[in-house]
Amino acid sequence: MDNVIEKKDRIVISVDAMGGDHGVSVIVDGLQKASLRHQNLEFLIHGNKNHILEHLEKKPKLHAISTIVNCRTTIEMEEKPSVAIRNGKDSSMWSALAELSNGKANIAVSCGNTGALMAMAMLQLRKAPGINRPAIAVLWPARNSRGFNIVLDAGADIKADADDLLQYALMGVAYARDGFDIQKPKVGLLNVGTEIHKGRNELHEASLNIAANQQSNGFEFVGYLEGSDIPSGKADVIVTDGFTGNVALKTGEGTASLIRELLKESLSQSIASRLGAILSISSLKQLNKKIDPRNVNGGIFLGLNGIVIKSHGGADAIGVAAAINLAHQLEILGFSRKLTSKFNRYS
Numbered sequence: 057m058d059n060v061i062e063k064k065d066r067i068v069i070s071v072d073a074m075g076g077d078h079g080v081s082v083i084v085d086g087l088q089k090a091s092l093r094h095q096n097l098e099f100l101i102h103g104n105k106n107h108i109l110e111h112l113e114k115k116p117k118l119h120a121i122s123t124i125v126n127c128r129t130t131i132e133m134e135e136k137p138s139v140a141i142r143n144g145k146d147s148s149m150w151s152a153l154a155e156l157s158n159g160k161a162n163i164a165v166s167c168g169n170t171g172a173l174m175a176m177a178m179l180q181l182r183k184a185p186g187i188n189r190p191a192i193a194v195l196w197p198a199r200n201s202r203g204f205n206i207v208l209d210a211g212a213d214i215k216a217d218a219d220d221l222l223q224y225a226l227m228g229v230a231y232a233r234d235g236f237d238i239q240k241p242k243v244g245l246l247n248v249g250t251e252i253h254k255g256r257n258e259l260h261e262a263s264l265n266i267a268a269n270q271q272s273n274g275f276e277f278v279g280y281l282e283g284s285d286i287p288s289g290k291a292d293v294i295v296t297d298g299f300t301g302n303v304a305l306k307t308g309e310g311t312a313s314l315i316r317e318l319l320k321e322s323l324s325q326s327i328a329s330r331l332g333a334i335l336s337i338s339s340l341k342q343l344n345k346k347i348d349p350r351n352v353n354g355g356i357f358l359g360l361n362g363i364v365i366k367s368h369g370g371a372d373a374i375g376v377a378a379a380i381n382l383a384h385q386l387e388i389l390g391f392s393r394k395l396t397s398k399f400n401r402y403s
Contacts, residue, residue, distance in 0.1 A: 066098050067387045069380060070161035073103035074130040074148040075168020077370045080104070083167065084111040086376020088118045093377075094384050100155050102127050102148040127151050131172045133369060140172035141179060149173060153180045156362050163383040163392075165354075167367040167376065174212050174357065181362040184395075189213045190359030191224050191298070192366060193231050194305060195382075197312070200289040206232055207286060207294045210355050211302035218261035221245065221295055225266045227358040227395075228293035229275045234394040235386055240274055244281035244291030246300060255280070266295070309368075354379035356386070363392045 073083045080103060091097050098121045101108050105126035112119040127148040131140045144150050149168050156164040157180040166173050174190065183190060191209035198205040208224050208231075209216065216224065225243050232241035245263050247255040263280065270277045278291050283304060286294055296304070357364040363386060367379035386392070 066096055067094075067163075067384055068098045068100060068161045069383055070100045070152045070155040070164040071102065072148045072152040072164070072166035072168055073101045073108055074127070075166045075173075075369070076367070076376075077133070077167075078372065080107045081111050082371070082373050083376055084108070084115065084118070085373035086371070087122070087380060088115050089373055089377035090380035090384070091118050091121060093381065097121060097380070097384065099123070100125055100152070100161055102151040102155075103130070104148075125151055125155070131169050133169050135169055135172055137169075137171040137175035140169065141175050144172065144176065150176055150180075153177055153364065156364070157181055162387045163363045163365060165365045165367060165379055165383055167369050167371055167379075170211055170366055170369075173364065173366055177357055177360055177362075177364045181360045181364070184359055184361050187227075187359035188223060189216065189220050190357055191227060192301075192355040193228060193358050194301075194355040196286055196294075196305075196308065198287045198289065200292075202236065202238075205286065205292060205294055206236075207296070207301055207305070208358065209296065209298040209301050210305050211298045212357065214297065214299035214302075216258070216297035218258045218265055221258070221262035221297070222265040222269065223359075224295045225262075225275075225277075225293065226269065226273060228295060229273060230395050231356070231358060231391075232292050233274075235389060235391050238292050240276060241292040242276045242278050242290070243270070243293045243295065244278045244285065246286070246294055246296035246304075247280040247282065250280045250282060252280075262295075354382040356382070358395070363387075 071083065073080050076083060087099055100123050102125045105124050108124050112122060128146040129144065131144050131147050131149045149166055149172060152164045152166060153176050155161040178190065190212050192212045193206055193208035194210045195204040196207045197203060206228050208228050229241050229243060232238040243266060245259060245266060247259055267277045281291060281294060286304060355366045357366065365379050365383050368375055
């Protein structure tokens, strides 16, 4: 895909403004937050022109760096990917991906239907050379200096054989190294236990394949990990199939939300607890920041000829801004070009 973006110093993000659970206003608010942080952003915003313009006109600086692409339809969250492909050529999701495919944008971002987004992305961008199954890589809050680990696949495809899991590991290593400057990533394979005899045959074969590739690809394989190890510092990249990864992701998000709610409830039960909360407000803010999944929102589709970021459907403005911040960081690092060159080695 040739890059035809003329403003070399600008980063153009193609945004599906109609996806997500909270409507256009949240998307626009998120773009506003990200644009205040990064001065070289431009946006192609796809969706209902009148709805988008209503919110953009309240933010003149954002309006000045945005172009609205009017679209007649929206892909609904419950829509089957096959139906979306058949009937969605006039949708905001299709249009956002088309601008990436034709070189008018650097990266595409959507909060919409994951299955439809992956199906449309594969159709428009095509799989990168040598890739069997694309994967969704997410950032997971963790106890390390970065504050997160990389987990993939988080739901692009519920099936994965041993060869797929090896490719996920290699893609995750490339993401860790070129996206976050982790020079020798530690890779773990998610299993029901760390003992060598546990798990499916595909996992046993994958563990041997991943171990055999660690030296030539510059990473360290740390073996099997359990679910409780995902937020630990044992691995930088955690590999699993899309079914398991997506269930784990949603479980983690729900647990983080529960902890915040229970903590808030506990700290408001008495005068003493409220006083303690006031005295501990700085520490509580730090805790909330570390466990808040919104701050690491944005799953990247790996294995395509172009970078697509899937924001959580329920993301608020903070989450949307985090997805845009991730897009900005990856483009500054030239991640797409580096990843494509690595994929060519796998073909």
